[in-house]
Amino acid sequence: MASITDSLTRLGDLSVPFTPVSVTGLGDAELLASQGRIAEVRRRLDAVAATVAGEIAHRSRRELGHAGLAQSEGVRTAEVLIAKVSGTSTREARTLVKAAELLPVERPPAPDAAPVPRWQRLIGDAVAVATISVEAAELIRTRLTAAADGVDEDALANAAERLLAEAAGLTIEQLAIRAGRVRDELDLAGVAAREQELRAKRFLRVSPQLDGMTRVTGLLDPESAAIVVPILDAATSPRRGGPRFVNPNAIERAEDIMRDARTTEQLALDTLVDLVRAGAQVDPNRLLGDRKPAVRILVTKTDLDTRVGAAFFEGQTEAVSIDTAERFICSTGAIPILFDDDGRALNLGREHRLFTEKQRVAMAARDGGCLMCGRPPSWCEAHHIDHWDEHAGRTDIDSGVLLCRFCHLTVHNNRWRIRRDGGDYLLEKPDPNGVLRHTPLPSRSPPLSRLLAG
Template sequence: MVAADAIPALIGVSAALDGVDAVWSGALAAGAAGSVDPVGDARSMSDDGLVRVTEALGELARRVQALQAPVAAELAARSRTGADDVVARRHGFSSAERLIASATGGRFQEAVKLVAVGAATAPRAAFTGEVLPPRHPHLARAVSSGAACVDAADVICRFLDGIAPRADRVELSEAEAFLVDRAPVVGVDGLHRLVKLMQARLDPDGVKPREDELRAAREFRIWEDEHGMIRFKGAADPVNGAPIKLAIETLVGAELHRARDAKRPARGEQVEAGAQRPSRNPAGCDDVVAEQRTIAQMNLDALADIARHSLSANDGPVALRQAMVVARVDAAALELGRGHGTIDGIDQPVSIPSIEELAMWAGISPLYYGDGCETTRLGRSRRLFSQAQKLVLIERDGGCAWPGCTRPPSHTQAHHIRWWKRHRGRTDLDNGIMLCAHHHHRIHDDGWVILIEHGFTWFVPSAHLDPDRRPRPGNRRLPSIAPPPPDIAAHLASVAA
C-alpha cells in the first residue's frame, strides 16, 4: 500500500512496487510461502504467474526509469555549467554520463539515453522565466506514466529531433502521438521499422538522398583469417540486399519446413492411441539423419549453394561461366588418400577427401602434379558424370538423395559412391548418387556407406552414429514401396573381400 505521506514523484514507483508484491504472492504455487531466494520462488510459480510477474516487473522498471531520466538530465545540466566545481568533475568523472554509468552499473550509452530522454521530456524555462511545456509533450506523459521505456523514448526522440527541420509542426505532433501510442505494442525493434516509414512520409524529398547514402556505403569484404576460415563482412543497400536476403531466407526456410514437417503427421492422417505414426518422410524423427545445423550455418550453406549454382549455370554471366575453382594436389597423395591439397586463392591447406569432394562439383577442376604428371592436365572429362547420366540419376533421386532432404537438382551434383581415385570407382549409374553440398559433407565426415539395390538408395550410418547400422532409405522422385533393407554385414564383407 502506498504511504499517505509518500513524496508525489515516488507514488508511481510505490504503487508499481505494491503491484509486484501482490502479483508475486499470487503467482506462487498453492501452499508455497515466499522466500528470500527469488530463484526458488520463480521455480514454484505457475506459467501464467511467471508472465504476470514479468509484466509487473516491467512496469516497475519503467517507473524507475521515469525517475532516473529527469535526475540524469539535471545532473548533466549542472555538470556543463563551465564552472571548475561542476558536479561530475568534483566526483572524479569527466562527464555526467560517466558518473551515471558508474552509479547505475550500466553502460555509458545507456546513461547517454537517460540524459537525452530526460532533457527532451522535462519542462523548459523561457528567457523570461516562464515555464514552457516539454519539447515532446506526448512522450513526456508516456515516460512519466511508465507507458514507454527509455530505449523506446530515445528512438522516438532521435527521430523527432532529426526530422523537425523538414517537417510540418502539426504533422510532427501527430507522428509523435502515433509513435507513443504504438511503442508499448511493437516494442523498440518495431519502432525502428515505424520510424523509417514515418520518416519517408514526413520527408518524401529525403527518401532518395538517404537511399543514395546507403548505396554509397555498401561493401562486402572477404579475407582468410589466421585459422584458415574465410571471413565475410558487408553491408548492402536495400535494392542490392533484398535479393540476397530473399534467396538465402528462401533456401533456409525450405530446410526448416522440411525439418518441421518430418516431425508432424500429414494432414488428415489418423494416429491411433499407442500406435506408431507412419512417416511420409523416411527421415521422420530419426535423430541420426535429422537436421543438426544452426540457422547461421544454414545461412552460410545457402550462400555457398547459390555460388555453386551460379558457377555451373549455362545461362549465367559470361565471366562466371569462364570462372573455375582450381584445386591442386600431388598425384601420389591422391592415390594413397593421405596428405593435403590446396585451392587457388586460399592459403589454408585442405584434406584429400575435401579435394575429392570439390572435384565433383561443376566449375571446379583438380590439377595433378608429381612423378609422371609434370604436365598439368584437367581430370574433369573422365571423372565427371555426363549430362545424360545426371538426368537419369535425377529421375531416380529427384534432388538430393539424403533421407528427407528437399534440395532440388539445381543444388546437387552427381557423387561417386565408390570414389574415383581411392576406390577406383566408375562413372556409371550404379555408382552415382545426387547429393547437396551439406549432405555430401556428412557422407565424408561421418563415414556413411551408400548402397544401391534394385534402383533404391540406402544410407548406412557408421557405428558411432548407430551401433546397429540400420540402413535408412534415401529419397526417390516418385513414391514407391521400397524392398527390405539390404544386408549391410554381407555388403561390407564383400567389399572387404
C-alpha cells in the first residue's frame, strides 16, 4: 500500500493519473499524522497560489485598462479571472489576492507605493513558509487593520507575532475569537464603534415562496443573539448534547423532547413562533411584558468605574461598549463576583453534592464556557475536578470547572483528570505511550483576561 507521503510527493506530477490512496490500513497515530502532513502541503500550495494570484492581479491592475490580463480575457477583475480558472469562488480568489499583497515580490515596488508595515510583513512571511493558511493570514490582517489607526507599529508587530505563534494550535473559528480579543486590547476606544457596526448589520427578512412556504433569513448582533440564542438552546439542547439534568421535572421534559417527532430545526422554529405568539397576547402597551430575558453581561469593576474598556454578553465573543453594560446593569441590576490575584472566584465554602446556581454563575464568569472546546456556558455542566466520591472533592468554586456534556463525559469515561495550578487548570491525560501529559485549559472569559492584565 502506497503511503500518504508517497502520494503527496506524486501530486505535483500532472502527467500521472490521480488515484486516491487507501487509508483503511493506517493506525490512529499514522492517520492523524497524515492529516497534519496534508494540511502543510495545502498551506504550501496556498502560498504558491497566492503568489500566482498576486501576479495575475498585478497584470490586471486598473491603469492597464483593456490591455490588462483580466479584461483581455473578457472579465472585469483579477478575482473573477482567478475564480474562473480555478473553479473556485470570487471570495476565495479575493483571499488569495489579499494574501499576495503581504508576500515579498521580486519586482521593485511602484514609486508611489506606501511601504508595507512590519506587522503585515510578518504575516506575509508566515504565509510564504507555509506556517499559516491564507485564510488565517487574512483573518489576522483584517482584525489588526481594524485597530491600526493610532496604534504604535511595535505594538501591532507584537500582536501579529502573538497571533502567528498561537495560530498553529487553533481552528480558524478559535483564531477569529483570539484575533478579535487582541484587536480590542489594542483599540479599546474602538469597541463602541465596532459594536454599532455589527448592530447596523442586523436584519430580519421574510420572503414568501412560490410553494406557499415563507423563508426567514437574518443576522443577529451580539446583544440580540444573547437574548435569542440561549432560549433556542434551552429548547433544543437535549437533542444537541446540551447539559444533562438532575431535577426530575427537567429530566422528564428532556425525555419528551428526545421523543418528539419534530426535527431539531422544527423544534427551534416552533419555539420562536410560540414566543412571538405569547408576546402578541400581552398588554398592547407592553409588547413583551414586564419580564426581561435572562441575559448576563460581564464587565470588570475597573472598566465600569473608568468607563474605558469593554464588556461581553455571556456566550458571545464580540466585545460591547461600557455604555451597553451600564444600560443592562441599570435595568437588571448587578451581581458582584470577587476574584483573587490568581483569577480564582471567591469560594462560597459550600459542601453540597451539587454546585449551586450562584456558583455556576461565578464559574461562567471565570471560565467563559467549556474549558476544553469552548461551548457557551448555557451548554455546560459543572465538573468536580476532585471527584466527589473518588477523591472526597469539595463543591467549592475553584474545585469545579465548566465542561459541555460531551467533554464532561469524555473526561469521566477516559478517567482523565483536570488539576488546578494556582488560578490555572490543566488537563492530565496519557499520551499514546502511556506517559501523563498536562495540557493547559486557559479561561475563555474576556473580562477575566482584562482583570488579570489590568
